[in-house]
Amino acid sequence: MTYASMRPDDDRDPAVRWPGGARSAAALTFDFDAESVWVAHDPLNAGRPCVLSMGAYGARRGVPLLLELLARHELRATFYVVGEVALHHRGRVEAIAADGHELAVHGWTHAAPASMRPDQHVDDLARTRELLERIGGRPVSGYRSPSADFGVELVQQLDALGFRHSSNHSDDVHPYLHPGTQIVELPTSYLLDDAAHWWFSAAHWTKKMATNGEVREIWDEELAGIHELGGLLVPMMHPQIVGRPGRLRFLDGFLAHLRAHEIWIATAGEVAAHAAAELGEAGGGG
Template identity: 45%
Template sequence: MDDMTPVEWPNGARCAVMLTFDFDAETLWLSRDPDNARRPGVLSQGVYGGKTGVPKILELLREEHLKATFFVPGWTAEKYADRVEAIAAGGHEIGHHGYLHEWIDPDFPEKEREALEKGLESLRKTVGIKPAGYRSPAGETSQNMIGLLKEYGFLYDSSLMDQVSPYRHVLPDGSDGPVELPWHWSLDDAPYALFAIKSPRPIFTNEHILSIWKQEFMEIYRWGGLVNIVTHPQIIGRPSRLAMLREFIAFVRRYPDVWFATGQEVANAWAAKAKTP
C-alpha cells in the first residue's frame, strides 16, 4: 500500500495521531559528546526533562484525557525509574530507545545488539515490561535493525521516514518483519528548538513550529494517514512549548474522526486490517 491510499482506521477515523515523547534525559548529550559528562551545565537540559518536563507532560495528558508513547533509553529508565513508573502508571506506552541513546555505526553490529539487549533489560528491571515498539536514537539505523527487532519480538518500529502511513517490513528471506510507523523531522521538536553551545543554531518561535505541525496534520488528514509527533521532555516540556502542544491538540480536535492512539494501538490496528481480505 502506498502513501496515497487512505488507511481504514478503527471506528471510521479519518487519520491517526500519535503523541510520542523521546525521554532521552542526559543521554542525548552524553551520546553526542562523552566529554559532556564533565559539563553539568550542558547536562542540565537533560535533567530538566526528567525533573520537570515529564511530570508536566503527564499533567497535560491527564487534563486532555490522552494516552501517549514514551520511548525511553535504558540509562534513563535506570536513573529516572520513578518517572518511568509514573509514565506506566498513567496508562501510557513505554517503548525502546537504545541504552545510552547510541548512534548506531553499521560497521559494528555487535554494539547494536548490545544496546538493544541492555535497553530491554533496563526496562524489564525498572518497570517490568517488554516493549512492543522501538525507535532508533536520532533516526540512526543499520541494515541489521529490522532483523534484530523481529528476532527480539517487537511489534513495530518507528525509525524510518519513507511514508506517512504504516507498512509491513519484509525481511530478505521473504518473511514478515515488524510494522513501520513512519515519522519525519518536520514533526519533531528537536530541529527547531534543540540548542547546544558547541553547535549553536536559531531557536524557532513556537508559532513557526505550530504552523508546520498544523499544515502537516491537515494534509495527512486529507490523505488518511498517520501523524506521528516526535517530542522530547527537555524541549516540549518548557512552559511555552507545553502551551504550544496544548494548542496543537485543540486544533486537531476541531477536525472530525481523528483517532489519538499509542504506537502499539496504531500498529495493532493496522496489522489487523492488513490481514483482512
Template identity: 35%
Template sequence: MPEPTPQTPQTPPTSQTPQTPPTGRWPGGARCAVVVSVDFDAELPLLAASPEMARRAKTLSVGRYGATRGVDRLLREFADQDVRTTWCVPGRQAETHPRLVRRIAEAGHEIANHGHDHEDFDHLDLPAQRAVVERASAALAEVTGVRPRGFRIPAGEWAHGFPDALAELGFTWTSSLRGDDLPYFHPTAGTGRLIEIPVHHELEDHPYFFFNLDPAFPAGQSRIASYEQVLGNWTTEFDAYRRFGLCYVLRLQPEVTGTPGRIRLVRELLEHVRRHDDVWLATAGEVADWWADTRPGNDPDHPAEVFARLAGDAEGAR
C-alpha cells in the same frame, strides 16, 4: 459564421480540494490516525556524543531539564487532554529515574525501547545493536513490569538484518524511518510482522528549538524558532494528514517542549486535533496492531518491497 461556444474554464486542483480517504483504513470510520510520541532522552545524547560532557554541568543541565520539569508538564497536559501517548525511553533512564519511568507507565502511556545509553548505531555492528536492545528491554521491564514491543533508533543507522533481529526479539513495530506517511511492513526474513510507523522532521520539536551556547548547537547559532510559526506548521500538517487519511506522528522531547511557554504549543495542537471527531488518537502499538490485523502486507510496488527485491538480486549476483 456561428459564434464559437464558450468553454467553461477548468479549475486546477488545489490543496483545499476535498479528499475522501479510503474507507476502513482506520477504525470507527476515522479519517486519520494521530500518534503523540515522546523521546525521554534528557542528557544521554550529550553524553553519548562525547564523554567530555560529563564535566560540563551547564551543558548537561540543558538535557536534564527534561527529567527535572519537562516530564511532569507533559504528563499533566496529556492527563488534562485525556490522551494516551507513546514514550520512547532509553534503558538507562529506567535505571537513573525509575520512579519517573514508572509514573509514565502507570499513567497509561506506552513505553518503547530507545536504546540503552542513546547509542549511535553507526558505531555498532549487528550483534552489538541487538545486545543494546536486549539490555534496554530488560531495564525497562524491570521498572514497568512489561517488555516493550516498540523501538525507535536513538541515533545513526541500523545494520543490515536489524529488522529481522527486532522481529526475533518479539518487537511488533518501529518508528525510526521517514520514507512514508502511512505504516508499512518491513520485509523480514522470519515470520514476524514488523511494522514501521514513519516519523518526519517537521513534526518534531528538536529541529526547531534545541539550542546550546557552549558547545554550540546548532553550529551556526541560528535557531530558536517562532512558537506561533511552529504551531502553524504542526496544525497545517495535521490538517493535511487528515485530508489525505494518513498517520500523523508528533515527536516531542521533555527538555525541549516541556518548558512553561512551549507546553502551550502542545495544548493548542491537541485542542485543535480533538475538535475533529473523526480522528483516531492512538498509541504507536495500537496503530501497529490495527495495521497488522487489517493488512495482509505491503503492495508489491511499495518502496520497502522494491528495495528488498533489489537487495536480494544484488546478493544473488555476488
C-alpha cells in the same frame, strides 16, 4: 545502483482503515533522552553540569508537566526511553507507566547504532527492553533509534527479538509492514520533530530557535495534509524541549486542535497492532 533504504514503489499499498470511522490517526511520541543525548553528542559533557542540566530538566520538570497535560486531555502517548535514563530516573519511568502510557526502547545509551557491532546492538536492545518491562510491568514491543539511523540488518534483528513496531523511517504517511517481518513501520518526519525547530547548543549556535507560532503553522499544515490522505501523524517530541513552560502552551493548543478532528489518537503500539491486522487482511493473511 541498489538503495538499501528504499521500498519498491507501489501505489497499490493498502491504506489502513481507522477505528470508529476516523479519517486519520495520530500517535503522540516522546523520546526520553535526559542527559544521555548530551553525553552521546560529546563524552566530555559528562563532566559539564551546566550542559547536562538541559537534559536533566526533561526528567525533573518536563516529564511531570507533560504527564499532567496528557491527563488533562485524556490522551495516552508512547515514551521511547534510553536504558541508562531508566536506571538514573527510574521514578519518572514508573510514573509514565503508572499513567497508562506505553514504554518503548530508545537504545541503552544515546549512541548511534551504526557505530556499534551488531551483537552489541542486539544486547543493548534486549537489556533495555528487559529493564523497561521490569519497571513498567507490561510487554515492550516498540523501537526508535537514538540517532534516526541504523544498518540494513536492524529490522530483521528487531523481528527476531520479538519487537513489533518501529518509528524511524520517513518514506510514507501510512503505516506499512517491513517485507518478510512482523515489524510495522510508523513513519514520521523531521517536520514533526520538536528538536528540528527548537534544539539549541551553545557549542553549535547556527540558527535561531523557532517561535511557537512558526512550529504550530508547520504542524497544522502537515496534519491537514495527512488527515486528507487518511494517514498517520507521528510527532517526535522530547521532554527537555517541548516540556518547557511556553512550549507546553503550544502543545496544549495543538492537542486540542487534534481532538477537534475525526482523528483516532492512540499509542504507537495500539496503532501498530491495528495496522498489522488491517494490512494482514488486505494481503490475504488475516
